[in-house]
Amino acid sequence: MAVDGDELVRALRTTMKENVRLRAEAEQRREPIAVVGMACRYPGGASSPEQLWELVAAGRDAIGDFPDDRGWDLARLYDPDPDHKGTSYVRSGGFIAGAADFDPRFFALSPREAIALDPQQRLLLEGTWELLEHAGLDPAALRGSRTGVFAATMYQDYTWLSAQHADALNGRWGLGMMGSVLSGRVAYTFGFNGPALTVDTACSSSLVATHLAMQSLRRGESDLAVAGGATVMATPSVILEFSRQRALAPDGRCKSFADNADGTGWSEGMGLLLLERLGDAQRNGHHIHAVLRGSAVNSDGASNGLTAPSGPAQERVIRAALADAGLGPAEVDAVEAHGTGTTLGDPIEANALLATYGRDHHADRPLWLGSLKSNIGHTQAAAGVGGLLKMIMALRHDTLPRTLHAEVPSSRVDWGDGAVSLLRSHRPWRRDVAGAPRRAGVSAFGASGTNAHVIVEEPPVTPAVEDVAAQPDPTSPTVWLLSARTAAALTARAAQLGAWLDAHPAHRPVDLAHSLATTRAHLEYRAAIVGTGVAELRSALRVLAEQAAPKRMTYRDRIARGTGTKGGHRVAYVVGSDRAEWPRAVVDLLRAAPVFAERFRACADALLRNGGADLRAVVTGATGAPPADRDDVARQGLFALAVASAAVWQEYLPASVPVIDDNVCPAAGRFLSGTVTLEQAAREVVSNMSQPPSRRLAELVMAGYRTFIELGPRADGPSGIAEQVAETDSARRAVVLAGLAPFDRAGTYDIAGAVATAYACGATVDWSRLVPPGRRIDLPTYPFQRSRFWLEPVAETPPPPPQAPAASGHTLTALLRRADAAGDLLGGVEMLVAASRYRHSFDSATRGAHPGSAMLLSEGASPVVVCIPSFLAGSGPHQFIRLTTEFTTRPRAFALRLPGFGSATAQPDSWQAALDSLADTIATACGDLPFVLVGHSIGGVLAHALTDHLDRAGRPPSGLVLVDTFDPAPGHRQETFRWAMRHIMSLDPAGVVVGDDNLLAMANYLRLFDEWHPAQITVPALALAATGTTAAAPHWQIGATQVQVAADHFSILDAHAAAAARAIEPWLRAIAG
Template structure:
């Protein structure tokens, strides 16, 4: 058998809500046994059953809104189904998987479940039978609910082999993975004690413990105590888990299932079958029983069961060995969880191997001498046992009443060495993300993450951030914050919780939900934005930026004979290095753009200011990197060869104000029109000095730029001539280019040699180009691509942003990886789904455990047939006029909308205030095809003037409550005409 990795776990057992609580219960030697909750049944009515057992707290809690289940359907669902859905979500998160990302995949679901108490309790009264109760009471739905709500298309089956059900489910899941039927599998089981009926059976068979407690292998053992439980593990093939860098709790080396056949009774265990299943499992695992350090036994605590199991264990494991094989059973802590018993033992064993400690088995102090454990090479685990280094093997047994036996062989996970980075970047910035289904749920989960992180030692946050990006990003209400260490992160989370505290009146802020994806435009900065060591901090911290700057450096080096990367990192001054500064700026622009696009930030359009148009053209697909590098290097050489005497200055005025002064100095031209009152003048130095003096007399502010050349003026004619003669293999743009040469979005004009020649000596029409971009593209975000902000400041002064938010991933000399992370965080909050791994160095791409999703506990559905579930009448109801309801949106009577709202509340069981006009039938209200048919009948009954309307006619209108009301109103008007 191939190896299977256990990569995720979630569980809830008596006294232990969650994996950590379960481990604490085991290692603390505690039991989750208590009195029968009053909700279950009146113990005085069933004295023969006893008044204690293992019961899950809050078994009636179910966040039906999260899973888009209507209240009526939730009330009709078997509590097994309600418990499994959040358990599956948390298990997948624990595996480092965002559950929503598995939608449409062939992920398998295998659930062990025993009996059908819910069906017996709900379906016996034929007058109360409904489609919802029919689906809600089906054992098969325990697996199918998970597959349906998570949109998983792999094998999905419920397994009932009585007490061995959940371990058999694990066995089937492993085989499905090895057969290639699925690549990921959820496997486990669930059990909720809903009635005393099976306890009565145990009592009549003489198998019930007098105190409701299982006492495995103890001299005090006197039978079974029943218990609740739900547990799921996420399984993957070991090679896949290792390749993805998953955290591995343990490895399933092999498993086997068999049957007693016709033995000594239908419900009695059979020693020889148990021996055979043990040996078969070890053969499949390629292991010898002598290698097994401990066995998590079935261990019900019945006299007959314990005796037969110990005989079988001793026969297989009691081979000549230096130390006895240790055995124990979690049933001493929990009771017998029946359909979930096998997964309880499996999870206990996986956690023991993971923590390398085997917890003590309760009731082991008074060993049953009649079991002759020592003679059989066995010993009870009477105190916690620390496991030695190296691979450890363990066995898990689960035997079903009726004769289906299962055994699994687990091994400790392979120890993957952690890479030691060559360059320490422990303080690298990451983006910590949290998402939830509502604003209030977001606040709740922010608080949970803050509490969990505050309990950890303070340390670097990048790996935690990366794990949150993989797991906590799939829901509509989003939060993101940058952080370098956990202390900083906890503070940020706590502040976010405070900001999201409910306002007076109990209403939480409704922000954080992105209703669309951001529309991003890149603005590439030109010359004049350079400074020593520009983007050096980002180069040190961002692996992606390093990779892309190195790529640009290599492309340029062949043409300029020098390394722009070395010049940047060396902090060299750029003045006097005309042949190097332009290639360096191009390299920075190219690397920043490639870094962002690699992170999933796809621009809807690009704009480049002067030199910035070269990197913009590469991003738009017009030029390849090598061709652009050649052109930029040529432009730099041609510029460096110009004679001295040129200069540039800014003037806080428009061309109309400047016209009179410029008319007196024909050699001075407007080199860049950046805004209505923001012009850059270019020309000979002496002429510019005279222009500045004249403008000062008019009260126009001017500022000389640190430029030794008169860019975008007739003095650039030699550069233009050289560029015009250079071959330029350009391709059509793959996205819109707002041309600062033409002041508009390019249509069919090629960015060929003629374009670049004209672009060098003609003015930069930045304001017009940006206006065209904003008008045509309507960006939500403008990201400046360059070493420091220039264009975004110019645009903000000009008031030409169109409401777009301004971002900069490398804002000046103090810039580091923090600003890049903040840029991605801002876009994520607005709806972008980034390619997060590009943000992190390899040493930070390690799985880190995070607190599981905290579901709402406000909604409760009792685990007995609820009186609130009114029987459906599957005939068309008589027309019943509903009371007039004032429209909540307009304050006016809207009888059609009112009728739709009333019908929705009746079919779904929602309170009327929940059914607002904007509520969507599928996403918000959880309606399915059966409910839509019921809704149709009730609407027609309330609105006789609608007449007969088919579901097919209604389908286009079933977007929301309001759209259906509008459709029906149109039908009434049409038929009235």
């Protein structure tokens, strides 16, 4: 059969293309993986890779006593007799300090969700944030990216604690405990769209997770991958179980490969790596800490026991990892071993290493062997990744650290001619004469029979680059940026950065500015420091660390501080209207900003061509120039100033910022929005053509714009624009930046200060023009504001002994009525106050275990109406039902049950704890929706205190309504209370609503009320005063809008609720805009 030549050529070409494709696929499947970020928390205070290295390099032993912050019964837990049931003959281990603490607000979690969350999930959330910071990546930029999460775990014993509190946790503990959610929680919180897998192969879990992450990157499923694991021993169950098996070292220490090895020692930890394909990492300019060349995973199969290690399987997994890396055994210098310190496992592992690596090594260049477990114990699901972190840091510091407790190597291993040698002292880790990269193998073997081995290599040598910031202009200001999720965290961030600067004086301020601007997320609470040297930076950091954050934006002493919103404030330009200052502003800005000068000249020329004034002559005061304040000249000057000022701002802010012109200078707004050309706009200004404004202030305030930049001269006092914004923005959250900026020390315009102030207000800024290029430096990670979130174990208590039948009715209620009849009602209340001290209580740190509740009164529109009852016995959420039904437009409405009332089992132990608990309940009920607080009687005082509390926390209500609230001053309290309490008891003669429990709850609030102090609030407030009230005390005057309602103190929420609703509803519409 004849073969056509053209067909043969086409077939050969197709074959060649296919070979190229197959080679590319094969290369991709073996592409090295870069480690571009690291994070960890291990025993001994090792809260970063650097601190872990410090621990290892110093030869420290991190094993310590059992923790006393987890509810363990330490007195009963230990018994030196291994045969004693239910106890442990070990009382030491490796534990993470503060494992019970967490910062839920940072991750938008309620306290109830936080306390229901497995502490291992919490560790991974915080660790992932630190991991991305360590990599110099903004987590917000990775939302929607193909970032995978491969998270290792072993235990979920926090489940046992949460199950005891299932009713209080209200259905949240299931997801909080599920191992599968460990990875999903991270992916959900950070918005990652790559694979999310939870891995449990026992002690090899985190190394298996790393292997799976590498495969996902090589297959193209992920572009970045978070890999690692976490272990927290919420209960001592694993210690008790292995104590029963006599598998633990009595002193809790792993004596890896030592002759005196006597069992493993349990520990806990968290370790994470951020992985990326090596080629991508190099193209993206990411710092590469190390390279993972190859990995493999296998199983023991049907070996000599399910949990017993298998030497042949370990040999196979090592050879498979070498093959995956394309390396021979001689090309690996050291192995970070599993090394649990058991008399069975360590000899098997050592012999497997001798059979694989040992054959290609010899005594003068042995394979060096060590184990991190000798320092920190067996961290279980976090063990393998901990070994990787240790070896990456060892490569960085050119040192192979010693293994502790191994003065005499195990006699159960035939170490032979020294081809494998135990690291009994620190050794320098140098390259060989050929300059080959240094490498180490890391092993992890699971009790499940799953084995893993990963080969890590030092990062590729990067060519030296020219120092782009070697000679920054010492007179040019730069800007150092700080941000945090809360005001307290911003203060802590300033203190942290100041301490770091003291400890690292060699770092240049320009590098710090560059790193702060480009490698950190820009969160809600912000500060920007404008300066030229390290002395100014240090001084400003001290100010930020020592002074409380202001509630409003400030720019003082070249420090801008303010509060944005999640995702940043929306920004708009406003055309200024101050005619008096425009010539001076132009003169200063002509000197300060070349782009301003260029645009101003273009405007001046366009105006002159169209018959306008010669603005250059006006601003220089040339002979014959018209006066600057003449109507037509001022109008033209403001136009040119606005357009030129916008040119300055557009260098730093996104170009799509809308412009509000109202009736000041519509032509400027039309030109800046692209509606007309500069020539057309100039013609409109000169002819004073009447044009409708393109954007009005009220429209953008209602659309959510909160930062308004005035394109005009800086006024000495509040500008007209500021006054208009204040009138339109009833919630008082908007900020007006007057003029381009405050004046600097020399009396000229401070453009850096202006941009810093805009940033502090929440604007998104392009910092490339103000922050010069610099070297990226590793900065301290975010200072999480942690507090305790830990469920205490419920003690088993015997049933109470039988008692004699109680007298009919409520004992305390009956006693209070007798005291009142005897003319001593307040004496009876004092008795209740004393008794209330002995009720079960919670504080701010433990409030999550006793969550409050909110009764849904109606569904409807926002803002959400949150009703707060009085804390007098007999009051409660039921009182507000009729009020909310009387609204013409039904709102979404809730009424809070004060903690300690009703079926609640615990009461707040302080006024602060009460406010914290109520704020949590509001956050759960309202989410991100705007809300208004409505408080009746003394509940109005509580609502007022909550308003201040929520405002300080950055989540203020949109408004506050006081419903017949009396002056709470001490001089009025006793008589008002006596009057109200008698009325309540007269309405409930049987004590059905008042009751003993509610009386004690009331008494507790009366006791806590001594801690209350009045505060100033900034939100709009409405005060309803019932005209038929017979109390002697005056109504509380707080500067609110006052409305009288024809009702009495109690009927205002009942028979006359319609009148109250008619007073509240239009006010709600007004503050909603």
